[in-house]
Every structure is written in structure tokens, then in C-alpha cells.
Amino acid sequence: MAWFETVAEAQRRAAKRLPKSVYSALLAGSEKGTTVSDNTAAFGELGFAPHVAGLSSKRDLATTVMGQAISLPVFISPTGVQAVHPDGEVAVARAAAARGTAMSLSSFASKAIEQVTAANPQTFFQMYWTGTRDQLEARMERARAAGAVGLIMTTDWSFSHGRDWGSPKIPEKMDLRAMARFAPEGLLRPRWLLDFARTGRVPDLTAPNLAEPGAAAPTFFGAYGEWMQTPLPTWADIAWLRERWGGPFMLKGVMRVDDARRAVDVGVTAISVSNHGGNNLDGTPASIRALPAIAEAVGAEVEIVLDGGVRRGSDVVKALALGARAVMLGRAYLWGLAAGGQAGVENVLDVIRGGIDSALLGLGLSSVQELQPSDLVIPDGFARALGV
Ligand SMILES: Cc1cc2nc3c(=O)[nH]c(=O)nc-3n(C[C@H](O)[C@H](O)[C@H](O)COP(=O)(O)O)c2cc1C
Numbered sequence: 362m363a364w365f366e367t368v369a370e371a372q373r374r375a376a377k378r379l380p381k382s383v384y385s386a387l388l389a390g391s392e393k394g395t396t397v398s399d400n401t402a403a404f405g406e407l408g409f410a411p412h413v414a415g416l417s418s419k420r421d422l423a424t425t426v427m428g429q430a431i432s433l434p435v436f437i438s439p440t441g442v443q444a445v446h447p448d449g450e451v452a453v454a455r456a457a458a459a460r461g462t463a464m465s466l467s468s469f470a471s472k473a474i475e476q477v478t479a480a481n482p483q484t485f486f487q488m489y490w491t492g493t494r495d496q497l498e499a500r501m502e503r504a505r506a507a508g509a510v511g512l513i514m515t516t517d518w519s520f521s522h523g524r525d526w527g528s529p530k531i532p533e534k535m536d537l538r539a540m541a542r543f544a545p546e547g548l549l550r551p552r553w554l555l556d557f558a559r560t561g562r563v564p565d566l567t568a569p570n571l572a573e574p575g576a577a578a579p580t581f582f583g584a585y586g587e588w589m590q591t592p593l594p595t596w597a598d599i600a601w602l603r604e605r606w607g608g609p610f611m612l613k614g615v616m617r618v619d620d621a622r623r624a625v626d627v628g629v630t631a632i633s634v635s636n637h638g639g640n641n642l643d644g645t646p647a648s649i650r651a652l653p654a655i656a657e658a659v660g661a662e663v664e665i666v667l668d669g670g671v672r673r674g675s676d677v678v679k680a681l682a683l684g685a686r687a688v689m690l691g692r693a694y695l696w697g698l699a700a701g702g703q704a705g706v707e708n709v710l711d712v713i714r715g716g717i718d719s720a721l722l723g724l725g726l727s728s729v730q731e732l733q734p735s736d737l738v739i740p741d742g743f744a745r746a747l748g749v
Pocket residue numbers: 386387388389400438439440441442467468469470487515613635636637638639640668669670671689690691692693
């Protein structure tokens with residue numbers, strides 16, 4: 362794989378390499394796409410005020426999140442990767458491990474948790490509230506037995522499926538009929554097809570981490586159906602899961618101060634300020650706009666992580682200056698995975714690390730721990746304090 366210098370270039374390569382429907386499943390977004398656009402646009406509204414001399418020749422990027430030491434304040438967000446690359450989440454986990462950071466595995470992922478923890482011992486397992494409490498507990502215990510070092514509960518999902526630009530048609534199962542239907546797309550993307558052909562397998566659209574003990578993995582849509590039929594979780598349910606897990610626990614998808622306070626009340630270790638990468642309720646502001654109020658309200662009590670719209674190291678620095686301890690990456694590493702498998706994800710992490718380092722240098726800082734709001738140019742009206 363030829364090295365790329367920005368995440369934008371990784372995205373261009375992903376667009377060239379992936380079949381159209383796979384690429385558009387990654388673009389995702391919902392409804393009009395207001396939130397997904399604001400997630401990246403908002404970072405562009407924030408500026409820097411760099412120094413010109415007396416700069417620090419050494420910069421320390423390391424931090425910890427949910428008890429894990431990581432070499433940069435960036436780690437992998439959970440995504441149902443499915444058909445991007447034959448090695449899928451295992452390649453992502455290896456890349457994260459090679460670059461000294463943590464992995465999160467979606468319960469809708471295409472690889473089993475055991476394979477992923479073997480590739481990266483710093484793996485968090487992400488769950489949605491799907492199935493019965495017994496099923497939830499069994500899946501959680503499987504992740505624990507596999508060595509997962511933290512649990513992420515994602516609850517921001519409102520089952521809205523329309524997109525003004527159209528949704529990709531994802532087959533129920535990759536059988537011969539589906540292959541025939543996708544053949545024209547695949548033929549237009551021979552390198553992607555070749556990657557899978559080399560493995561002798563077709564993309565496996567199943568969710569192995571949601572399988573009943575000893576049973577075959579459900580199809581992605583079978584698992585999605587179970588989720589749609591599950592009664593929605595209450596705060597008491599989240600408290601129950603948190604208590605059963607016992608270890609480091611993150612609630613992902615918090616956008617409001619009142620919800621952040623309730624998360625603190627149920628005893629979470631960390632909050633991910635996130636709007637699901639703009640894939641949930643369209644019209645929700647960018648997560649970076651909601652961060653300052655949440656960090657101010659509960660930042661002393663729990664770890665705050667920012668998720669959504671991060672495409673460069675300077676975005677990470679902006680999030681940390683506004684009160685995040687670390688950020689999570691979604692699409693950025695998926696583009697890397699599409700562009701070059703494990704090496705592509707490593708390349709993305711290197712690009713981001715370089716960008717963080719450059720921003721710290723310019724700001725005259727020697728550590729990510731020193732970042733403060735005063736390092737930024739924040740336009741009036743930038744932030745949104747929700748639920749105060
Ligand atoms: C294709 C795709 C699949 C996703 N699947 C999940 C998932 O299974 N579980 C989850 O908690 N979040 C999921 N997310 C949300 C990401 O974890 C993350 O919040 C989001 O991608 C961050 O925004 P970014 O892509 O701009 O970095 C998904 C996002 C994308 C783009």
C-alpha cells in the first residue's frame with residue numbers, strides 16, 4: 362500500500378476501491394445529513410493561536426482511558442465493519458495494537474470477540490440493548506471470558522433508516538443469488554473482489570458475537586430484527602448492566618448535560634459525547650458543540666471522550682482543549698481499512714498522531730494534558746449546552 366498523507370486521501374481511495382453499496386454504507390448519515398455534516402464542519406469553525414518561538418522540542422501524547430494506557434489520545438470506535446475488508450475488525454485491532462491504542466468491537470461486528478482480543482488485548486466490547494437480560498448477560502460474559510477490558514453501552518439509536526441520498530441495498534445473506542446481484546458492482550471494483558477472492562470466502566454478513574451459545578451466528582438482519590423488538594432500556598437497565606459488568610464501563614451517545622448527570626448516577630466510568638456519527642437523530646448538533654457543557658458539568662467525576670467528525674490530529678487537539686480526555690475514531694479508520702487493511706488503519710493513526718504533534722508544537726505545549734480552551738479561537742455561539 363502506498364502511504365497516504367491525509368484521511369481525505371484514505372477516503373478517496375476507499376471510494377475508488379469499494380463497491381458503491383459498501384462505500385455508501387460507511388458514509389451512512391440519516392435523513393438530510395445535517396448532523397453528519399455538522400460533525401465535521403464544527404471542527405472547521407474552531408481555530409488556533411500559534412506561538413512562534415520558545416516551543417517545546419518534545420511532546421507527550423500518551424494518556425489513559427478506562428484504565429488503559431494508550432500512546433495517543435485516540436482509540437477505535439465500534440462499527441459494524443462487515444464487508445469492507447476480509448480481515449475486518451481483526452485488522453483494525455492489530456493496527457490499533459501496533460500503534461499502542463485501544464480497540465472497540467461492535468456487537469454487530471463480523472469477527473468474534475475472541476479473535477479480536479487475541480489481536481489486541483486492549484479491547485472494549487460494545488453492546489446495544491438487544492434481547493433479554495439473560496442474553497445480554499451471556500454476551501457480556503463471553504466478552505469478559507475473551508478478555509475484554511471494558512464494556513461500552515450504546516443507546517443512541519432511533520431506528521430511522523431514510524436518507525435523502527438513498528440507502529445501500531444490503532443482502533440478507535451473501536449467497537449465490539446475492540453475489541449475482543452484486544457481481545456488476547464487484548466487477549467494477551476488482552481489487553476489493555480480489556481481496557475477498559484470495560481468502561476463498563465471500564463477505565460474511567453475520568453477527569457472531571450475538572450467537573446463542575453453541576448456535577450459528579445470526580444474520581445481520583436477523584440480529585437487527587431482535588434489536589428492533591427489544592423493549593427500550595431504562596436508566597435502571599443501564600445501572601443493572603453496569604453493576605453486572607463491574608469493570609470499566611462507558612455510556613456512548615450522550616449529548617445532554619442531564620443525561621450525563623444520570624450516567625454519573627448509575628456509576629459509569631466514562632461518557633462518550635457522541636451522536637452516533639450523525640447516524641441517529643438528524644438535526645442533533647455536532648458532538649463537539651455539546652462537549653464543553655458536559656465536560657464542565659461532570660468532567661471531574663467521569664472520563665469524557667469525544668466521538669464524531671474527527672478526521673485529523675488538529676481535531677483531536679480541539680476536542681481535548683474543550684475538555685475531552687481522548688477521542689474515538691469511526692469513519693477515518695474505516696477509510697484506512699478499505700484503502701489498505703491493517704497498514705491502512707496504521708497509516709490513519711500515524712497521520713492523526715502527526716497532526717496532534719504538530720498542533721501541540723505550534724501551540725507551544727509539551728503534553729496533551731496541558732491543552733485548554735484558551736488554546737483555541739472559539740467563535741461566539743459555537744457551543745450548544747443541551748439539557749441544562
Ligand atoms: C458504518 C458505521 C457503523 C457503525 N456501527 C456502530 C456500532 O455497531 N455500534 C456503535 O456503538 N456505533 C456504531 N457506529 C458509530 C461509531 O461508533 C461512531 O460513533 C461514529 O462513526 C463516529 O463518527 P465518525 O465516523 O465521524 O468518526 C457506526 C458508524 C458507522 C459509520
